[in-house]
Amino acid sequence: MLVRLMYASRAVPAVDQDRLLAILRQSKAHNPTLGITGVLCFSEGIFLQVLEGGRSAVNRLYNRIVADPCHTDVELLCYEEIGERRFAGWSMGQVSMARLNPALLLKYSERPVLDPYAVSGAVSMALFDELIATASIVGQP
Numbered sequence: 001m002l003v004r005l006m007y008a009s010r011a012v013p014a015v016d017q018d019r020l021l022a023i024l025r026q027s028k029a030h031n032p033t034l035g036i037t038g039v040l041c042f043s044e045g046i047f048l049q050v051l052e053g054g055r056s057a058v059n060r061l062y063n064r065i066v067a068d069p070c071h072t073d074v075e076l077l078c079y080e081e082i083g084e085r086r087f088a089g090w091s092m093g094q095v096s097m098a099r100l101n102p103a104l105l106l107k108y109s110e111r112p113v114l115d116p117y118a119v120s121g122a123v124s125m126a127l128f129d130e131l132i133a134t135a136s137i138v139g140q141p
Protein backbone atom coordinates (compact mmCIF):
# COMPACT_ATOMS: atom_id res chain seq x y z
CA MET A 1 0.00 0.00 0.00
CA LEU A 2 1.44 3.34 -1.08
CA VAL A 3 0.94 6.72 0.58
CA ARG A 4 2.08 10.25 -0.16
CA LEU A 5 2.83 12.71 2.63
CA MET A 6 3.69 16.38 2.39
CA TYR A 7 4.78 18.68 5.19
CA ALA A 8 6.29 22.12 5.68
CA SER A 9 8.74 23.23 8.36
CA ARG A 10 10.96 26.15 9.33
CA ALA A 11 14.70 25.55 9.35
CA VAL A 12 16.59 26.60 12.46
CA PRO A 13 19.02 29.47 11.75
CA ALA A 14 22.02 27.10 11.79
CA VAL A 15 20.85 25.38 8.60
CA ASP A 16 23.08 26.51 5.77
CA GLN A 17 23.93 25.12 2.34
CA ASP A 18 26.28 22.52 3.87
CA ARG A 19 23.60 21.24 6.23
CA LEU A 20 21.11 21.10 3.36
CA LEU A 21 23.55 19.03 1.31
CA ALA A 22 24.07 16.72 4.31
CA ILE A 23 20.29 16.19 4.60
CA LEU A 24 20.10 15.34 0.89
CA ARG A 25 23.06 12.97 1.28
CA GLN A 26 21.38 11.21 4.21
CA SER A 27 18.14 10.97 2.25
CA LYS A 28 19.81 9.50 -0.81
CA ALA A 29 21.66 7.01 1.41
CA HIS A 30 18.60 5.84 3.39
CA ASN A 31 15.57 6.24 1.16
CA PRO A 32 16.29 3.63 -1.53
CA THR A 33 16.52 0.88 1.13
CA LEU A 34 13.25 2.12 2.63
CA GLY A 35 11.57 2.22 -0.79
CA ILE A 36 10.95 5.93 -0.34
CA THR A 37 10.96 8.52 -3.09
CA GLY A 38 10.24 12.24 -2.96
CA VAL A 39 11.30 15.81 -3.33
CA LEU A 40 12.72 18.41 -0.97
CA CYS A 41 12.40 22.11 -1.51
CA PHE A 42 14.29 24.68 0.61
CA SER A 43 13.67 28.36 0.17
CA GLU A 44 14.18 31.30 2.51
CA GLY A 45 14.33 29.13 5.61
CA ILE A 46 11.30 27.00 4.73
CA PHE A 47 11.38 23.29 3.93
CA LEU A 48 8.66 21.66 1.86
CA GLN A 49 9.01 17.92 1.41
CA VAL A 50 7.00 15.18 -0.25
CA LEU A 51 7.58 11.56 0.81
CA GLU A 52 6.09 8.61 -1.08
CA GLY A 53 6.31 4.91 -0.33
CA GLY A 54 4.84 2.13 1.77
CA ARG A 55 2.62 3.40 4.59
CA SER A 56 4.74 2.06 7.45
CA ALA A 57 8.01 3.22 5.89
CA VAL A 58 6.67 6.74 5.23
CA ASN A 59 5.14 7.03 8.71
CA ARG A 60 8.34 5.87 10.41
CA LEU A 61 10.55 8.21 8.38
CA TYR A 62 8.20 11.15 8.95
CA ASN A 63 8.33 10.59 12.72
CA ARG A 64 12.13 10.55 12.56
CA ILE A 65 12.23 13.72 10.47
CA VAL A 66 9.80 15.54 12.80
CA ALA A 67 12.21 14.89 15.69
CA ASP A 68 15.17 16.34 13.76
CA PRO A 69 16.48 19.46 15.56
CA CYS A 70 17.27 21.11 12.21
CA HIS A 71 13.73 22.39 11.93
CA THR A 72 10.64 23.45 13.88
CA ASP A 73 6.93 24.12 13.25
CA VAL A 74 6.58 20.90 11.25
CA GLU A 75 3.12 21.05 9.73
CA LEU A 76 1.47 18.13 7.97
CA LEU A 77 -0.11 19.47 4.79
CA CYS A 78 -1.28 16.36 2.98
CA TYR A 79 -1.52 12.62 3.61
CA GLU A 80 -3.17 10.33 1.09
CA GLU A 81 -3.25 6.76 -0.10
CA ILE A 82 -2.10 6.60 -3.70
CA GLY A 83 -2.24 4.15 -6.57
CA GLU A 84 1.03 5.28 -8.08
CA ARG A 85 4.01 7.48 -7.29
CA ARG A 86 4.59 10.90 -8.81
CA PHE A 87 8.26 11.15 -7.85
CA ALA A 88 9.39 7.60 -8.64
CA GLY A 89 12.49 8.97 -10.35
CA TRP A 90 13.99 10.55 -7.22
CA SER A 91 15.18 8.97 -3.96
CA MET A 92 15.11 12.60 -2.85
CA GLY A 93 15.02 15.16 -5.61
CA GLN A 94 15.83 18.77 -4.90
CA VAL A 95 13.90 21.67 -6.30
CA SER A 96 16.33 23.97 -8.01
CA MET A 97 15.20 27.41 -6.84
CA ALA A 98 17.52 28.89 -9.48
CA ARG A 99 15.47 27.22 -12.20
CA LEU A 100 12.18 28.16 -10.57
CA ASN A 101 10.23 30.74 -12.50
CA PRO A 102 8.77 33.38 -10.11
CA ALA A 103 5.68 33.44 -12.34
CA LEU A 104 5.01 29.85 -11.29
CA LEU A 105 4.96 30.89 -7.62
CA LEU A 106 2.71 33.84 -8.46
CA LYS A 107 0.31 31.53 -10.24
CA TYR A 108 -0.55 29.91 -6.91
CA SER A 109 0.14 32.57 -4.25
CA GLU A 110 -0.30 36.21 -3.40
CA ARG A 111 3.44 36.93 -3.59
CA PRO A 112 6.23 35.25 -5.58
CA VAL A 113 7.62 33.44 -2.54
CA LEU A 114 7.32 29.89 -1.34
CA ASP A 115 5.03 30.01 1.69
CA PRO A 116 3.29 26.66 2.22
CA TYR A 117 1.89 27.97 5.53
CA ALA A 118 -0.19 30.49 3.62
CA VAL A 119 -1.72 28.19 1.02
CA SER A 120 -3.66 24.92 1.02
CA GLY A 121 -1.95 21.54 0.76
CA ALA A 122 -3.62 21.10 -2.62
CA VAL A 123 -1.97 24.29 -3.89
CA SER A 124 1.50 23.20 -2.71
CA MET A 125 0.97 19.81 -4.38
CA ALA A 126 -0.11 21.51 -7.61
CA LEU A 127 3.08 23.57 -7.48
CA PHE A 128 5.16 20.38 -7.10
CA ASP A 129 3.38 18.87 -10.10
CA GLU A 130 4.36 21.87 -12.19
CA LEU A 131 7.94 21.66 -10.96
CA ILE A 132 8.13 18.14 -12.34
CA ALA A 133 6.54 19.23 -15.61
CA THR A 134 9.00 22.12 -15.97
CA ALA A 135 12.06 20.03 -15.06
CA SER A 136 12.86 22.14 -12.02
CA ILE A 137 13.81 19.11 -9.96
CA VAL A 138 17.44 18.04 -9.88
CA GLY A 139 19.26 15.08 -8.32
CA GLN A 140 19.76 11.47 -9.34
CA PRO A 141 17.39 8.66 -8.37
Ligand SMILES: Cc1cc2nc3c(=O)[nH]c(=O)nc-3n(C[C@H](O)[C@H](O)[C@H](O)COP(=O)(O)O)c2cc1C
Residues within 6 Å of the ligand: 009, 023, 026, 027, 028, 030, 031, 040, 047, 049, 061, 064, 065, 066, 068, 070, 071, 092
Ligand atom coordinates in the same frame (compact mmCIF):
# COMPACT_ATOMS: atom_id res chain seq x y z
C1 LIG B 1 13.80 18.80 6.14
C2 LIG B 1 14.44 17.46 6.38
C3 LIG B 1 14.21 16.42 5.51
C4 LIG B 1 14.79 15.16 5.72
N1 LIG B 1 14.54 14.15 4.85
C5 LIG B 1 15.08 12.93 5.06
C6 LIG B 1 14.79 11.85 4.19
O1 LIG B 1 14.06 11.96 3.20
N2 LIG B 1 15.38 10.65 4.45
C7 LIG B 1 16.23 10.47 5.53
O2 LIG B 1 16.72 9.36 5.72
N3 LIG B 1 16.51 11.48 6.36
C8 LIG B 1 15.96 12.71 6.16
N4 LIG B 1 16.26 13.73 7.02
C9 LIG B 1 17.24 13.50 8.09
C10 LIG B 1 16.62 12.77 9.29
O3 LIG B 1 15.85 13.67 10.04
C11 LIG B 1 17.72 12.20 10.17
O4 LIG B 1 18.59 13.22 10.60
C12 LIG B 1 18.57 11.20 9.43
O5 LIG B 1 17.77 10.27 8.76
C13 LIG B 1 19.50 10.47 10.41
O6 LIG B 1 20.49 9.86 9.65
P1 LIG B 1 21.70 9.08 10.37
O7 LIG B 1 21.03 8.04 11.22
O8 LIG B 1 22.48 8.54 9.22
O9 LIG B 1 22.45 10.12 11.16
C14 LIG B 1 15.66 14.97 6.83
C15 LIG B 1 15.87 16.03 7.72
C16 LIG B 1 15.29 17.27 7.51
C17 LIG B 1 15.56 18.40 8.46
